[in-house]
Amino acid sequence: MEQCSNQVIVAKNVKKNYQQDSIVVEAVRGVNLTIEKGEFTAIVGPSGSGKTTLLNVLTGLDTPTEGEVWLNGRLLSEMSQRELCDFRRDNVGFVFQAYNLIPVLTVEENIEYVMMLQGVSKNERHRRVVDILKQMGLEGYHNRFPTQLSGGQQQRVAIARAMVTKPALILADEPTANLDSKTSRALLDIMRKLNEETNMTFVFSTHDPHVVDRARRVIILEDGVNVREETRN
Amino acid sequence: MEYYLKLAWRNIFRNRRRTFLTGLIIAIGLAMIMFMDGMIVGMKNNIISSGTSSFLGDAQIHRVGFNESQDTALTINRLEELKEALLKDESISVLTERVLSFATLSSPADINSIVICGVDPRKEKFLSKMDEGLIEGSYVSKEGDIMIGDKLAERLEVESGDRVILTLSEAGSGELIQEMFRVSGIYRIHIEEMDASMAFIVLSQAQKLLGIENEIHEIAVQFKDFKYAIENEKTFEQKYSEYGNIAETWPSLIPQLKYIIDMTDISIGLLVLLVFAVIVFGIINTLFMSLYERTFEFGVLRAVGTRPGGLRKLIVFEAGSLAVYSIIIGIVIGTALNLFGSLVGMDLTGVELAGTTFTSRIYTAFKARQYILHPLLIFAFTVLVSFYPANHAAKMSITDALRKTM
Numbered sequence: 001m002e003q004c005s006n007q008v009i010v011a012k013n014v015k016k017n018y019q020q021d022s023i024v025v026e027a028v029r030g031v032n033l034t035i036e037k038g039e040f041t042a043i044v045g046p047s048g049s050g051k052t053t054l055l056n057v058l059t060g061l062d063t064p065t066e067g068e069v070w071l072n073g074r075l076l077s078e079m080s081q082r083e084l085c086d087f088r089r090d091n092v093g094f095v096f097q098a099y100n101l102i103p104v105l106t107v108e109e110n111i112e113y114v115m116m117l118q119g120v121s122k123n124e125r126h127r128r129v130v131d132i133l134k135q136m137g138l139e140g141y142h143n144r145f146p147t148q149l150s151g152g153q154q155q156r157v158a159i160a161r162a163m164v165t166k167p168a169l170i171l172a173d174e175p176t177a178n179l180d181s182k183t184s185r186a187l188l189d190i191m192r193k194l195n196e197e198t199n200m201t202f203v204f205s206t207h208d209p210h211v212v213d214r215a216r217r218v219i220i221l222e223d224g225v226n227v228r229e230e231t232r233n
Numbered sequence: 234m235e236y237y238l239k240l241a242w243r244n245i246f247r248n249r250r251r252t253f254l255t256g257l258i259i260a261i262g263l264a265m266i267m268f269m270d271g272m273i274v275g276m277k278n279n280i281i282s283s284g285t286s287s288f289l290g291d292a293q294i295h296r297v298g299f300n301e302s303q304d305t306a307l308t309i310n311r312l313e314e315l316k317e318a319l320l321k322d323e324s325i326s327v328l329t330e331r332v333l334s335f336a337t338l339s340s341p342a343d344i345n346s347i348v349i350c351g352v353d354p355r356k357e358k359f360l361s362k363m364d365e366g367l368i369e370g371s372y373v374s375k376e377g378d379i380m381i382g383d384k385l386a387e388r389l390e391v392e393s394g395d396r397v398i399l400t401l402s403e404a405g406s407g408e409l410i411q412e413m414f415r416v417s418g419i420y421r422i423h424i425e426e427m428d429a430s431m432a433f434i435v436l437s438q439a440q441k442l443l444g445i446e447n448e449i450h451e452i453a454v455q456f457k458d459f460k461y462a463i464e465n466e467k468t469f470e471q472k473y474s475e476y477g478n479i480a481e482t483w484p485s486l487i488p489q490l491k492y493i494i495d496m497t498d499i500s501i502g503l504l505v506l507l508v509f510a511v512i513v514f515g516i517i518n519t520l521f522m523s524l525y526e527r528t529f530e531f532g533v534l535r536a537v538g539t540r541p542g543g544l545r546k547l548i549v550f551e552a553g554s555l556a557v558y559s560i561i562i563g564i565v566i567g568t569a570l571n572l573f574g575s576l577v578g579m580d581l582t583g584v585e586l587a588g589t590t591f592t593s594r595i596y597t598a599f600k601a602r603q604y605i606l607h608p609l610l611i612f613a614f615t616v617l618v619s620f621y622p623a624n625h626a627a628k629m630s631i632t633d634a635l636r637k638t639m
């Protein structure tokens with residue numbers, strides 16, 4: 001199939017089953033989906049609807065039972081584990097619900113981790129950390145340890161870490177689940193601002209209607225299938 | 234690399250108490266190994282020296298067959314050439330010549346069969362311990378003097394200055410000869426057969442009595458370094474076993490001593506293994522505990538692009554850091570123990586172990602290997618063992634790890 005250069009994710013009939021003892025759990029049951037560059041998209045659905053499973057499969061953290069996924073133009077099933085690992089490092093920024101940061105590393109050290117894996121020079125890393133912290137409104141926080149930050153600040157550092165390598169996709173699985181609603185909205189505002197300024201692609205999952213409100217495209221997942229979609233502005 | 238080292242070092246101090254306790258296990262293990270090594274070296278030195286330096290020497294040369302038959306006619310062949318070679322030998326520090334014969338010694342009170350030994354008093358003092366063990370009187374210095382052990386003196390009911398009669402048979406002819414001696418001194422060196430059934434007279438008189446002028450039965454040698462006998466046993470034995478003579482180092486002369494030393498080496502080896510097993514258990518346990526606590530974190534590290542090898546490296550580095558930390562504590566404890574052992578020592582004087590007797594306090598010995606080999610072994614072992622948990626972490630499924638929230 002033809003891949004347009006501005007398609008970040010293309011998923012074709014993706015299914016994921018889990019074997020639990022003798023029962024087969026169909027976590028994702030045939031998802032077709034395209035995400036284009038610059039999107040700010042929410043994947044919404046009740047608990048157990050398969051959001052995490054779908055995101056894992058889309059980013060190559062997990063392999064689908066059936067179907068194909070193209071990420072930034074590459075077919076994931078064609079890559080070796082090693083290739084996939086490096087591909088993820090260079091193309092996807094991850095933000096999880098909580099405990100994103102290594103507690104024994106400072107803010108700066110956490111943010112530079114992926115750049116260090118990529119072999120970016122020390123000076124360049126420092127320059128980029130200073131830049132991104134400014135964008136995140138966290139100037140002067142680079143020597144703090146994660147425990148010295150509030151939950152919202154920690155998530156902002158996690159977003160900084162995800163963005164600092166300018167990946168094709170920033171993927172956030174329930175990034176606000178551990179935050180209060182005010183902090184959640186503030187975090188989403190920053191994410192959206194960054195999306196508009198940099199045209200980086202954001203995909204995040206959530207339960208929270210306030211968070212959903214900030215999305216421009218909403219994909220609704222039920223029982224492992226994307227049943228509906230909404231586009232907003 | 235540097236980044237992982239930093240991360241590893243900080244990670245081990247995340248749970249200070251656990252790290253300290255595990256570190257302490259490893260440290261005590263190392264300290265025990267260091268101390269046991271010091272003790273064993275001290276004990277071995279003591280066993281060997283009580284076996285060799287009392288009288289035996291580190292090596293001896295005889296005529297082939299003399300040791301078995303004690304036939305006084307079997308004197309050393311080509312003595313002058315042999316002595317010349319020995320005097321040139323760099324590894325030898327002392328050498329003494331002896332004449333040996335069965336004899337009886339009688340006093341008005343009793344009669345005892347003994348081994349009479351003719352010695353050169355000036356040389357003999359350097360090798361054997363009778364001089365240090367003198368409890369009464371003085372060393373033999375002239376013809377007519379005889380020096381005996383305290384047990385023998387007790388049986389014969391004699392003191393220094395008393396007269397005794399020595400009876401022996403002439404070499405070759407077997408004719409009985411009697412001679413009167415005056416007890417010049419009485420010694421005690423805590424070796425039963427020497428204290429109870431040996432007596433010493435000057436070499437020249439012994440030769441005259443036996444009719445073997447200028448000939449001897451035994452050359453006893455002391456090496457500059459007593460370990461030379463173990464390390465170069467064969468070299469020495471081959472070099473001087475010629476002209477119908479036989480050279481033997483102490484491991485051949487007193488095989489039971491060699492046996493004890495081998496046994497101590499084996500038991501030390503077993504103890505060390507045991508200590509290592511404890512250490513391994515401690516490390517694996519700690520690493521796995523800290524691994525399970527951080528499953529989610531490892532999931533994050535893997536998700537953002539850390540290769541399995543990177544994670545493995547991190548955990549191995551953590552083990553290495555733990556080892557370094559523990560080794561520092563261990564060396565401090567081990568040194569303290571050894572210092573104590575080397576200053577105070579252990580009193581085993583008179584305790585008999587398979588035929589030899591400890592003749593002095595045992596002091597622990599410091600050895601370079603306690604500071605280099607043992608810590609390095611601990612380090613290597615720890616790092617080696619950590620590959621097990623490290624592989625476990627590297628193989629973990631990312632999505633499973635990410636499902637584990639503490």
Ligand SMILES: Nc1ncnc2c1ncn2[C@@H]1O[C@H](COP(=O)(O)OP(=O)(O)OP(=O)(O)O)[C@@H](O)[C@H]1O
Nearest residue numbers: 018019020025027046047048049050051052053054
């Ligand atoms: N490793 C697994 N083994 C077995 N079943 C699993 C596994 N992972 C997920 N599931 C099941 O798959 C289904 C989808 O799970 P998933 O975590 O993707 O849902 P979710 O939408 O992310 O839920 P939540 O909002 O609670 O995070 C659930 O029924 C879950 O129990």
Ligand SMILES: [Mg+2]
Nearest residue numbers: 051052053173
């Ligand atoms: Mg989920």
